[in-house]
Amino acid sequence: MSELIYNDLSQVAEQFREVLENGVNRKVKNQILVFAYNGTGKTRLSMEFKGLGKVSTIRPANIMDGVTTPLEVEDTTRDTLYFNAFTEDLFSWDNDLDNDQQRVLKINPDSHFFDGLQELEMENRIRPLLQRYADFDFQIDYSNWTINFKREIQNESGSHETIEHIKVSRGEENIFVWCFFLAVAQLAIDGQEAYNWVKYLYIDDPISSLDDHNAIAVASHLAQLLRDNTTIKTVISSHHALFFNVMWNELDGNKKLQPYFLKHDKENQQYKLRYTNSTPFFHHVALLEQLHEAVINDNLYTYHFTILRSILEKTATFHGFKNFSACIKQGDDDPDGILHARLINILSHGNYSLFEPMEMTEENKEHFRRILNEFMDNYRFNPELFPDGSVQQLSTEQ
Incomplete structure (x- = not known):
């Protein structure tokens, strides 16, 4: 395959959807793996891909909508569950600046990312994932849409006690959000009704704020989730060479993976997409x-x-x-x-x-x-x- 040239990221996103829908050279492709250096536009590309699947329609209002005016309402459908820098923005800290005691991580209740949060017992789904990576625990307050982090410590007397409302580090917060996403992605793959709208997963730089040595663990875990998935198609992009390499090695066996190298030609204001063939x-x-x-x-x-x-x-x-x-x-x-x-x-x-x-x-x-x-x-x-x-x-x- 020769190098493909595009004028904007929307065209690249359209190419990805074409590959996932119709394959390459009549060969079905369920996964796309993209290597691109920082500054190329990976996050913007993920949002372009998501935007192509977002459709708004206008229909007459009815009594079930609970409104008499306006006479028309707008329905929006979507098809992409994504993880990128915007996903992390769905969580924000309330540091209790007045008392400096009740520090919690707030959840944005308006996002479809949190559909069925309480009914699906998300704590029990996230906790086993988080325990792979971290030594702290958490509790979700479903009425206030907040998360309380806690850690067990050994005090001076030698007994153990639990410290509530701790402020976890930026790295620990990132891994928590990543585990939250993995739990939601698993629900979508399993066909859970609350996430039956998900047709695509788009994962951009899941380890962008973590150390290099975590690339293998995170990539291997993600590959386990995706390897036998045949229902939802996936795009994964990263600037991390080791992460890319592990993902390639883990997923290439199914022969349904399409790897690319994406480059931004700033001089000509073009995006160049090259098929990397075997491990590049x-x-x-x-x-x-x-x-x-x-x-x-x-x-x-x-x-x-x-x-x-x-x-x-x-x-x-x-x-x-x-x-x-x-x-x-x-x-x-x-x-x-x-x-x-x-x-x-x-x-x-x-x-x-x-x-x-x-x-x-x-x-x-x-x-x-x-x-x-x-x-x-x-x-x-x-x-x-x-x-x-x-x-x-x-x-x-x-």
């Missing part, structure tokens, strides 16, 4: 740039081994090797490459804390620098992206 090379380059920068800044965390493993695995597959260890240079102190392969195996499968990423030990940092440096020496990349000798120099100096 530029994501690996982007990942390498992330690792390279982490090494240069000595900002290495254990989850960077997960990123490195992903790159090694794809490189091994491309070159016809059965195991990623084939891409690790064998040194005099490790002639079979067993030590470094085992190190990557162990450190790429950790159960990492969501809000407390673990910094590598100095010994592991040295191993990481060495593996990365020798890999980049062995497989040539554009030197303009990676200043010559910087990783090698840092590795030998520290």
Whole structure:
């Protein structure tokens, strides 16, 4: 497929709907995965897509409407349940500035996002999802449309107590909203009557405010939700290379996924959409740039081994090797490459804390620098992206 060029984002949204409705080359597509850098217009694209499914009609008023005037009323139908920056805006804080005690998160009662909130026992649906990521609990006040967050702590006497009305961090709030969305999306997929209007899910950058190491957990969880879904079609967009890569690997097996790279040509005021075929090379380059920068800044965390493993695995597959260890240079102190392969195996499968990423030990940092440096020496990349000798120099100096 050649590069497609559009004059505005509305045309791109129309293309997405065409693909999801009619497929590509007579092949049905249930999911679209889009990689685009920040500033491209991903959020605006999601709203354009939503807007295309919003239809307003005028009909005569009747007694069931509870009005005698006006003589006509407007009905609005929609077909897209979306997650983006606007979804987060459906929640706002009341910090109880007068007393600084009853801090709650307010819910916008006018949004269809909250249809059937109480009847569907949303707390019981959200809580198991939230417990995967966070150590706080919550309670919904359905009469006041507010959420009270609480956390159990151990006091000085050693007993446990629950602190009510806590102000959770921005990251914790984001993950709560994300879990709220997942619970609603599951209801839509299951055909719950309150969400029978949902024909499409549009998910834009669900981890935009979270650390890199959460990409794998969030992407894998989302893929589990979508993998066997045949009723609702989905668009997922992200600027996060690792998140994109995991989503591709998790969903590509159903052969109903259409991946794209979206670019904004500011000079010509055009949007360019390119089919990425198999796992696209530029994501690996982007990942390498992330690792390279982490090494240069000595900002290495254990989850960077997960990123490195992903790159090694794809490189091994491309070159016809059965195991990623084939891409690790064998040194005099490790002639079979067993030590470094085992190190990557162990450190790429950790159960990492969501809000407390673990910094590598100095010994592991040295191993990481060495593996990365020798890999980049062995497989040539554009030197303009990676200043010559910087990783090698840092590795030998520290």
